[in-house]
Amino acid sequence: MIDSEMRVDVNAVDWMEVLPFYIQDAKMLSGRWGACPFCSGEDTFRIVWRRKSDGNTGWYCAKCGTGGNPVAVIHEVTGKPYGEIYYELREKRYNQGKAPTTFHPVVSARSEMSPEQKRKILRATWDRGVSITEDSPVWKYLSRRVPGLKIEWLGPDVRYHPGLSFKSHDGKDEGKFPVFLQRLVGAGDKVARTLQRCYLTPDGEKVPFLNGKGKSAAKKQMSSPDGPAGGSTRLNNAVSRTLALTEGAETGYAVVAKFENRIEVRSLLDCGNLARADIDWSNYDRVIIFADRDREQERRGVSGNGSTTGATKVRPGEFHAGILAKQLQAIGKRVTVIASVVEGVDFCDIWSLQYARRAEVSASRARVKSRSGRSGTSKELQGGNSQLSSLRAQGGGYSTPGQTVAA
Structure with missing residues (x-):
């Protein structure tokens, strides 16, 4: 596979030689099942050296249900930006001569308890x-x-x-x-x-x-x-x-x-x-x-x-x-x-925003009542209701493919 932006054929890389420049972990480099760098799986991940189907090297995690080429593994373990990794692969300046990174699993290895x-x-x-x-x-x-x-x-x-x-x-x-x-x-x-x-x-x-x-x-x-x-x-x-x-x-x-x-x-x-x-x-x-x-x-x-x-x-x-x-x-x-609808934003973040806006609307209503003794006529209140309606119309920052849930 040739990366169109970086012009690197990752399938042409001799990963058995290159990967040890970046990662220090005997179990991972042996191709045996072990801890996954992408999730909390303890014995679900392995490097598949030179697959029988196409001769290329990749990785697979049974818990993630995903796989790919070793560039993603290098990025996850070392923290290097993808652009830097592709540059080093293209120029064959693997890890810039630095010591490989020791892989630390998300969870510690299983103990030998029954x-x-x-x-x-x-x-x-x-x-x-x-x-x-x-x-x-x-x-x-x-x-x-x-x-x-x-x-x-x-x-x-x-x-x-x-x-x-x-x-x-x-x-x-x-x-x-x-x-x-x-x-x-x-x-x-x-x-x-x-x-x-x-x-x-x-x-x-x-x-x-x-x-x-x-x-x-x-x-x-x-x-x-x-x-x-x-x-x-x-x-x-x-x-x-x-x-x-x-x-x-x-x-x-x-x-x-x-x-x-x-x-x-x-x-x-x-x-x-x-x-x-x-x-x-x-x-x-x-x-x-x-x-x-x-x-x-x-x-x-x-x-x-x-x-x-x-x-x-x-x-x-x-x-x-x-x-x-x-x-x-x-x-x-x-x-x-x-x-x-936003990468890295979960519903807890969205709810905090919704809750804050609800508080703004309530405060607007209270100010209107204290000044006029009645509600629903001021521009301030209308503006607050408009913000909340807009938020609801957006699903509170969430998309609901095929179906919707009442706010």
Whole structure:
């Protein structure tokens, strides 16, 4: 494949020779299954050296459901801009003579514990968690992140843990910190499939630690026998025949706040787990899926044995939401997929904007009433209503392909 802008034939690159200039990771370079640099998959990713189908080198992740050429892997692991990578490939100045970057997985490698030992640790961690109170760091975090959320709406699968140890990507013990615990449960389960931890400061901010790629390391999934395996976190205590699904808990709580706890909301950690959602669908007539608008990734029809059927550009959040939507429609459910129109902006961000504008409109009405004793006639109020109507007309910054949801 020749990149039209950079004029580099990536298929002509001897990747077995070139990739070690950029990445230092024996397991990845061996072509064995291992941790994915793009998601939280622990043993789902591998480099496919010189595929049998076309002789080219690529990569595949069973959790992401995507694949591509090694340029994307270099970009993700090293943080180098694509333009710089293509320049070095074209000029054969691989990594400019610098030392290769050590790959640090998003999650630490699985320990050599038995499945029952892992389940025991999960149970003990959850049992030591307590209900979220207004003076807890968890509520400080949630109430700051999600305006309009009420503590009495919180569901049974979230707790506050007073202190869990935080280990950085290089194994350093940074001490104990308060944790927002989320329990992921599958249909018919009585125990957690895994726990998601969000480490916080006592003031309710995310801990400032970064992972090996310079991104926030505040969120960590606990090791479990089978991973999340489609498990979900029931975020609120509403019971309804309509179910809203999100990837992250913060986005889910924004939905809870927008609908004022009138519909049930569950989160599933990431888009790969969303597509595998294991929920008792008989409890619901309608499902609303809030899809994250991720950056585009190249997806190849690559199977585990290295065969390929071509490549397309997809946004993982929307792609996996579509997979689940088709499954639900096949069993007779009414499904709405709501996708952000701005890359990197999720519904939590949109809800914060909506909430602020609602507050502006309310303040305008209050000022009008205080001056005239009546409402609905001033230009100030009309302007505020116009802004809110415009926001609603735009779907609150979201597009709803094929269907719409009332604001």
